[in-house]
Amino acid sequence: MPAFSSHYALEDIVELSQRDDLGEDTPVLRATSDARTAGYDAVCVPLTNEKWKARWTELCILDPEESPDKLVIEQRAEAWRSKPAFFRDEVTISRLEEAENLIPLISDWLELDTSDDWVRHDAEIALQQELAFASYLNAQCAILPPPSNRTQVGSYARAINACLASIPYMELSVRIPIYDPATVLPGPSRSPSPVESAPPSSATGGTPPESNMTTWEMWDTIRTICGYNPRLTLALDLTPPLPLSSSVLDQWLAEPVRHIWLPASAFIANAKGYPVLTKGSQSFIRDIVKLQPNIILSGTRAKKHTRGGEPAYAQYVRHLEKTSPAVKAAQTAGTVENFALGYQDYLQAPLQPLMDNLQSITYQTFEQDPVKYRNYEEAIFFALSEWPTPGKVTLCVAGAGRGPLVARALKAIERSKREAFVYAVEKNPNAYVTLQERHREEWGDAKVKLLFGDMRTLEVPEKVDILISELLGSFGDNELSPECLDGASRFLKPDGISIPSSYTAYIAPLSSSKLYNETRATKDPKSLETPYVVMLHAINILSDNGGGISGTCGPQIQECWDFEHPRKDAALTEQGLPLTNSHNTRSAKLTFHIPNAGVLHGFAGYFEAVLYGHVGLSIHPDRMAQISKDMLSWFPLFIPLKDPLYLPADSELTVSLWRLTDVRKVWYEWYAEAFLPVPSSSVHSPIWRDTLSPMSPSAEHGSFLSPVVSTPTFVSSPLLDVPQLTLELPPQHSDKTREGVSLVKISQTALHNPGGQSSWIGL
């Protein structure tokens, strides 16, 4: 659950200092004990006071030209620059015990991003001085004043980066308004097309919501310049009234929000006069609490609201937290969220059951899944029930593990009242011991025969009607189910059934500074090119379902490829094995619409499988609830990018992904390109237009270069004027994207994991 802090302004401290009952206490110590009594975990107090502001202003701002003792002041300023230090009466705290449970606010009048080089330079020296002092007093975190001048946000960020380098341990939290109210209209966040001729926005007219990304923009620039330093965090300022639409606020869920600045002025009074938040703020708080931020309440003692007094504010936020869907799900037994507690955003190397023999404890964890095996039993039951030919049906469980599917198969057989026999194949010698035990004690020779060996090589006494396997990974094929079933299909009858009968891989582009830092943390460059299994938590899916300005974009989550079993008319060896693995290579090129500016850190990978008929398994976010609600066995795949890719609002992201194979292994390679739609008048050629438009039909008929280049008439005479050349263009080369729209390429990633250099998939 989140912590709560109480903000004490300078006036509050002054007021406390004037109280005659202070005794041994300093004003700040008294503030801290008062706050604790009021149920807060900490206080948030300005580090310096007016005296320091006055001195710094005299030294660094007031123009010496106008002062008589100009040179004297400049001398003092230089003396300060060479040895920056406070006088005792310029700071609000000076003892270790004062700094406990206290979050210092750095002087908010420091002009860290003024356009005046010299003032900015001195502000940076002062910032270093204040942070060094806070660090001396063992403060764990300091809150920095917000950037205010976008043209100098780079200088602001560079100064902070220098502080992160010179001040050890301490966390620096940049205070940023959640958005810029001056630029927002309430309502849904869908952006108007850049190419619809919208009325030019003006200071007097309303403006669409994308523009409230500008404060996130500044944050993104700052943290990028600071190299995603893990000690750089956010103090998100909720002073501005929140719009009802949340989608423009979602990007904050993917950022290191450590503090929420929530002033009493952001609350309204309900019918009874108690402080409550607006709908927009309520839903945002409910979302953001999953990051467990420290909530800094400000102005709660000012009696802004007639009822409830100081405690009412924190009580209300606690109430919101209790009604947060994320928090509730995490507290409900049987949900993935609950099952995954402690695993959020934690990178796991995917299992490699083919290469490694799993431990019994691993089998046990997965056997706990109430949904997966229920669905398998259903699928087997329907397959048996609908099996056309009368008489005995033979089943084979390929990869029986400790036997859960065998047990379910027997249940299904019983329910279906069919006569049937089950072969159970397993290559893990240790699990095979467990199988033998269950075979003797539960199943018996009449119903089950155990076979020890690799399903790709071992011989089965007879061909079977139904082949049952559970070889799926988070991305469907990523644990080599296709390759294994190629082997197992040897002992499936031509008209036999495979359960699963097919599976599909899906991806969606995501942003997550947490996951980006996690992948970098290992210091191993390969870790930036390795897919992981992750319970995604502090992330934001960047795509939406809009077709995009160009009209060529797919849905928010898109299909990469699928596999079907059994394979139809394949060329095989006498042993019934494929001669090569070529048929299991795949490639996908997908285009996503990115409605709001964001940073791409990688892709979420999901799978959906058809077990039999209408019975399936899915971790596709939009469909898992219908197909396999509360299934626990698979977290999504996280496919990382080595370097973040910045995506402007309304850009279009094209992702190329390959499943590749050689004799030793199977692996994925991927890269991405970003495009921005602009009016065709800005771009200069029909070819440019339709060739840069991903998946444009005209591209299908391939090269137009070759004919042009190879036709001698084009080049036989330099006098040939080029307008004739353009006439040679086949007409279908124009307008492949929506009329009037062109896509300009703006950036590209590297090719990731070439040659499977960091491949975790071995044959």
Place this chain on the structure above:
Amino acid sequence: MPAFSSHYALEDIVELSQRDDLGEDTPVLRATSDARTAGYDAVCVPLTNEKWKARWTELCILDPEESPDKLVIEQRAEAWRSKPAFFRDEVTISRLEEAENLIPLISDWLELDTSDDWVRHDAEIALQQELAFASYLNAQCAILPPPSNRTQVGSYARAINACLASIPYMELSVRIPIYDPATVLPGPSRSPSPVESAPPSSATGGTPPESNMTTWEMWDTIRTICGYNPRLTLALDLTPPLPLSSSVLDQWLAEPVRHIWLPASAFIANAKGYPVLTKGSQSFIRDIVKLQPNIILSGTRAKKHTRGGEPAYAQYVRHLEKTSPAVKAAQTAGTVENFALGYQDYLQAPLQPLMDNLQSITYQTFEQDPVKYRNYEEAIFFALSEWPTPGKVTLCVAGAGRGPLVARALKAIERSKREAFVYAVEKNPNAYVTLQERHREEWGDAKVKLLFGDMRTLEVPEKVDILISELLGSFGDNELSPECLDGASRFLKPDGISIPSSYTAYIAPLSSSKLYNETRATKDPKSLETPYVVMLHAINILSDNGGGISGTCGPQIQECWDFEHPRKDAALTEQGLPLTNSHNTRSAKLTFHIPNAGVLHGFAGYFEAVLYGHVGLSIHPDRMAQISKDMLSWFPLFIPLKDPLYLPADSELTVSLWRLTDVRKVWYEWYAEAFLPVPSSSVHSPIWRDTLSPMSPSAEHGSFLSPVVSTPTFVSSPLLDVPQLTLELPPQHSDKTREGVSLVKISQTALHNPGGQSSWIGL
């Protein structure tokens, strides 16, 4: 000088094979000897023939569905995929000696970028097979067929990258048409503004020249996906007729162009019937020969032109080479180009005369500069001539080295007929020995007094009138001239003169795959953040002098900052030294217009200095010829980027650069952001517009966030509707850039060299 190769088509080889005078020769061996006789260095021959094409097509293209023995063919295809190999009669060469002086052409019918996954997969296997065979025969380089399908260029590139990994040593050269004639109009390359309402381009109408960047675009995507592999090069195909405007072709000068494909059909006949090239092609050849490409002439035996025969083509190109400005300059003694032979694009760590004591040989190299010392003598002469007060003038040479400036000072004194005395200060004990020798043998006590020590600490007997120094680096201040002269100014009279009196640093954005690979080659990450001194050669300056669509862009080469000497009314210690080095910090934020798409690899750094009055020194490309022609002492600075930054046509590049200092060192930090102008209707807020517009005046008055956030009325009620908020916007917030234009941020680099981590400048 470039090499020349002769292209033999398959027909040519067949024809040769039918000759009865072959004797021991194979057709290819005969072709090679014929070519050598005709004055060529090598031949360029297809590696495979029609037999191979037929087999591959049958196995991989023809649809088995239609063939009776469908499965048989699929079996054979699988057999080939599992062990790809040639039959002897499918290839044109088979012996080592045949492959000597031969450049194999990979089968150009391989559909490496078809949209059909399966055909593409088989084409890649065939490509691997052909390259492996060429490598077996020790071919040094193979030429790959051009990409033809932009939608699959990623797959084409991934396949090449896989080959680079699996085939050792061999260079793979991608054949790319220099541009796409179908998309070009002749004439100047200035692009129309994306926001002028140009008539929408269509297949029938003409189209502006940016679009001929598309073949470069493809190349850029390919080499980016191949990670700038140094074994990936370009075979630039000059088949298309070249436009007169060259600016759109300049980007090729920054790429690894190893071959020029030049068919006889690209030549026209001159009055006498001899083959010559068009104006556009002539000037491009003259430029590109500086990269010393191998020129592959094709079709020269087809008698396309009535006069001159086969030799005429090569002769003509050799003639162009002789008249190439770059080549001529390199051959003219006394030019920088000649002086720098062998140093082109070679990275040198800048000198650090303050930290290191230079070697005598280093002094000697620089003393050879005929121009630098002449200009110093001129400056001193004019300074003395115009010196107001009569009587003796005292000079001080701060950093006398081996004495060249002392000698020039004495010459200037003689010419000026002034009575004068020279103090010579030097801290290098070794150079000081040379000084003593010259003092005894040439100068004598009457004219010169030597002083041994650091100019920042040593005492000089009297204050001097004129302070002379040569402490400048390629970037002006980068060898710490400002810091040194701060020290030396102690012994300059208040109204004294400093020679130089000022100097300015300039930068321009550049593209150079060579320099990018050079900086990466060291494998030391710091090398990617260290400025180097480089004789820039295979580069392209990406900016132009256009103000840009937004109207906020500066010129092609822009000023960062300057330094003036002596400093006016500075605060100093009793010893006359500054208390801190704060006054020598600088920062610059510059915006460049990028007319054509390109990749930013770093920045060229230049300096210009005023020695005295109208006498100066400059390596600013536009002004060096007037100010200090043929000066040899300084190559430009190269300020690298860690990762290339892609810039679309008509984008705007904002560069932030800082000169920073602490007690130990001085260093630079830098980063860049790219923006794309779009019509305002596409972007969603007046604030967005003017705050993202670099250097927009409105930004000067700083924050609009603070007022908005702090004004209680904004937040006191959630019922406040936001249109009112927008009304609060000060009117000057609209239209800061040119009417109707907005800038959308599209990408950003990291902050480079933070904290001077790879600083090469020590105090």
